[in-house]
Structure formats: C-alpha cells, structure tokens
Amino acid sequence: MFRKLRREVINLLGDYGEERFLRESEHAELSSTIAFKLAKEMRKKPEEIAEEIVSSLEFDTKYIGKVETVRGYINFYTNAEYLEETINKILDEDENYGSFSIGLDKILIEHTSANPDGPLHIGHIRNSIIGDTLARLFKKAGVNVKTHYYVNDMGRQIAIASLGFRNFGIDKSKKPDHAIVEAYIKMNREIEKNPEIEADVDKLMVEYEMGKDEVVKLFKEVVNLALEGINQTLRKLNVYHDEFVWESEFVRNGYVDRVIEMLDKKSMLKEEDGALVIDMQKLGYDKNVVVKRKNGTTLYITRDLAYHIWKNENYDNFINVLGADHKLIGKQLQDIIKVLGFKPPEIVFFEFVSLPEGSMSTRRGKFVSADELIEKVYLEAKNIVKDRKDLENEEKEKIAEAVAVGALRYDFVKVAPEKPMTFDWSKALDFKRHTSAYIQYSHARACSILRKAVSDGKPEIEFSADLCSSMERELVILLSKFSWIVEKSIKMLRPNVFAEYLMDVASKFNDFYTEHPVLKAERELMMHRLAIVDSCRIVLRNGLELLGIKPLEKM
C-alpha cells in the first residue's frame, strides 16, 4: 500500500516528483524537500516555492488526504480510505500480504559455502542467515529464487582433513562434522610438527584432481560426512539450500578447460615460472592470478570462474554472500568475468564475527560452533518457560526451540552486514527488548486476544478509520509499509533493514496493546480494534517468517 502511496505522491508532484527528494519522516507520511533544492536557481525562499508547488497541484488522488507546507517542506498525509484499504488488504490477503512483484524473473543466491572440514561456527552462520533471509525477501518480491551451497571439495583443507581421517579415523559417536574437525585439527598439528607431510597433502590434491578412484572415494566420504553435519545445523536454523554444488564438478565436466580457453582467446593468459596466470596488470591489479599450478592442477579461482560461467548460462541474476576477507578475490572474479563478456555476480560482503579473545580459526580449533550456541540458547529459553503451569512439556520445548533459533537469527540479521561483530554470550542469551523474543511475544499477545474473542463468541471484526486514535493511525500506516520495506531491503541488499522494521511494528503494537483495551471496548470499537489486532498478527507472522523465525501463538 505504501508503495502505491509513494507512486501517487510522485505522480501528483509531476515534474517535482523526483524520488530522491521524497522522505519518510516523523512529521508526515511522506515529505518532499524539493523546494530547498530549487531555492537557489529560482532565487526564492523555499517556503514560497513550496507554496507555489502545492497550489499548482491538480488533486485527483485516491489516498492523499492532506498536503501541507511547513517551512519549505511539503508534507503529505493519507486519508481514511488509505487506512481502510490497508487493513482490508491485510485481512484479505492474509499469508500473502506483503507479496508483490519487483520485476525480476529468477535469481541464484549462493551463501554459506563453508569449507566442509568441520562444523559451522558463529562466523559462518552470519553468512547463512544473511543469505537465507535475502532469499526469503526476494521470494516475497515475486522472484523465483534458488539457493546454492558451493562445496569447496578440492581445497587444501579437505586434503588435510582427508589425510587426518585416513590416519586417525574419526569418533563415530559424535556428530559427523564435529568428528571430522577433530581429525582435521589433529592432522594440522601433525603437519606443524613434521612439515614434510605437506608433500603428502600436495600429492593427495593432485590425485583428487586427476580423479584417482581411491582418493575420490576418500574425499567424498569426508566431505559428505562434514556436509551431513553442517546440513543438520542449517536445518535447525531454518536455513535451506536448493542445491549443493561441488567445485570438482567443474573440473570433471570440462567447464574449467573452457574457461582457460576463453581466457586464452582474450589474450589474458601468460606463463610465470611454469604456472599459467591471468595477466591482472591489464585490469589494474599489482599481482597476477594463478589459474594453473606448475603441476597442472587448478586453483579455487579457476573453478570459481567456471562456476560463474555456468551461472551465466542458467540464471539472469546471481548474488553471492561472502565474508569480507574475500573482497579482493571477489572483485578480481567480477572483473575477470566481465572481461570474458559475462555478467559478474553481485556480492554481499559481511564483516567478521570475532570472539572477545580474538578471531576464530577452524584449523586451530578456536571457534564457537553454531551447534554449541544453539544448544545453550535453547537451554536458557527452556529455563524461562519451565515453571509455566499453563503449558504442556512438549509445548514448552517447542517454544524454547523457536525462541532459541529466533534469538540467534535475529541477533545476526539485525546488524548491518558491514559492521564487525564481537560475539557476546550474555547478549546471545538475552530475550528482552530488541530481540526476536520480543517480536514473537507481541505476535503471541495478538493471537491471545483473538483466541479469547472467539471463545467469548465475539469474533466479528470491522475496521473503521473514524475510530482511529493517533496511535492506531500510526500503527496502520506502519503496517502498510511492509512491501515497501521488503523492496528497500532487497535494493540495498541489507536484510537488517527489514529486521528493524519488524521490531518497529512489534513495538508500536505493544504501545497500542497497553493503551487500547480490546475485549472490554464497546461493540463497534471492539470490532475495530480486533481488526487492528488481527492485521498486526498477520504482519508480525509474515514478517517473522521472512526472517526464518517461527511465529508462536503462545509463549
């Protein structure tokens, strides 16, 4: 609805309707600052220009109720019809409320893609949560979204993990990713003590690339075990991938050779110390990029280039979610893909999650695993509901689970991707304001009122704009912004924008809740307020689902 309102304001302003001068503000639904911009060239005061613009407008509008000028600002306010249509649309569309079409056909989002050498840690899940939330937002915007986990099965890490697996075996009683990482850490220590083992690692990598049966079998076993564990963790977090694409596929299916041919045709290749490199100086970089080692094997970038050629052949748009440590290689990838005449991926970079004692390292076993975090948060949530007498045990467990996953997802999604985060247990275990529990709680409160209305035999609802208090009006306008915020989040590739919005809705709903008794109100007022409560419930529920958080009806 708000998108419609914006369009109406833009059309009404005509030549003055440039989007960049339109603001959402606390003073009005929308205001334009165009008069300030024109003041200089027209050599007039902004106040006068604003007045002139407003008096020249030809009102033939549906949702604009009032236009005012205040010291140069042109302020637009909505009318009763806008409020009524908003509520009716929400109630009518229900689970589809907020859906719209942003005009993109299909998109591929690649995220998480952690090396399959151990469990996901809290840095990886920042990637997963940003990627999964973006995927949900794009779906809401009518885009056909597919998600990929790019499996780095050819890396040195995997060779080391495989070597560890072969030498020491694994503890089969443990979750497979945790078992693999033990072998991996142990093998790394072994290599530190005896650096000559590096040669075995190299040999293994060559053999895997050449496709030696026994080595392929070994790598696949290790990678599959790690992925099995990783996928269990992701499913707990409500993170889903449509496909797991293995790097080695691109070596085996000829794409890697094709990329090297293409690069050669563009005269981008040269030899350096027996290795094949891309001449990056041509693209303005200091150092060249090796695509084939002296021993004939390929590198990560070679396979990644091949993967992106494949993406170009199968999708129109693609987004990668990557840690900020990949900024350089990400930019190189984009530039090389462009030179080859293909479309580069858009990349969402997120900064690191560090521990208070410093950065994490899988190799040294210095990390907080996602599983450990989920478990601790779950136990804390369970501790809060344990004394409740109105809930069955099974229900308490479900609530604790949903609260735990929500707390985690919200903690990570609410922070802008470019901000570095330092992990803090006390904050992770907090369920007060500014957490998903607050939003879930608001939703549960709305459900509770509606449940009671039904059991009291007063289920009729009917919104009436005339009965709106100023607080209710504000709340309804906020509800009307749902799809607009989804659009904004997608355009900026910042899911935290949507997370913030939903918190606002919850907060305004709680304000409404304390100030406006619903079931004790007179019949008409009650029907009116029930309509607002139901609309809030729908917006909160749809919003939580967009964040991959389970809406709870009781908690």
Added chain:
RNA sequence: GGGCCCGUGGCUUAGCAUGGAUAAAGCACCGGCCUUCUAAGCCGGGGAUCGCGGGUUCAAAUCCCGCCGGGUCCGCCA
C-alpha cells in the same frame, strides 16, 4: 607499505544508499505499573563535542580531503 571496512550515551546498535525539521532504540542504572486481553510487557528519569581536524553547502552523523584507533586482505591457500 598499499587497498577495503568499521568508529554514534558506560556497553550493543539504528540512521549514512538519495544531506533537511528537537540524533533514534536496546542493555545496564534509578523510580513507578500485575483483582483488568500474557510483566519475555508498559511508563518516567539521568546519560551523546555522532573518533579528531579541515572543506563543500542555506543546511553535514550522512558528501569530500587529511589524521588517529581497530579489523581485514595483498599465497602456485580457500
């Protein structure tokens, strides 16, 4: 050394894309609100030279330049 990112009350953040109206929240702290739809809630209070310095502008947390502090990258690793 060079590139990129971050720096907003004691702590954690929003706002920065597209400059605009008294800088917005949470945690912590102090004080109030459960015979009334769930207190995982609500209300009130104190607390900010928006890292520092310059510039552009009628107007800068937001744009530009310099500096300081922190992070990160600059592998025939991924």
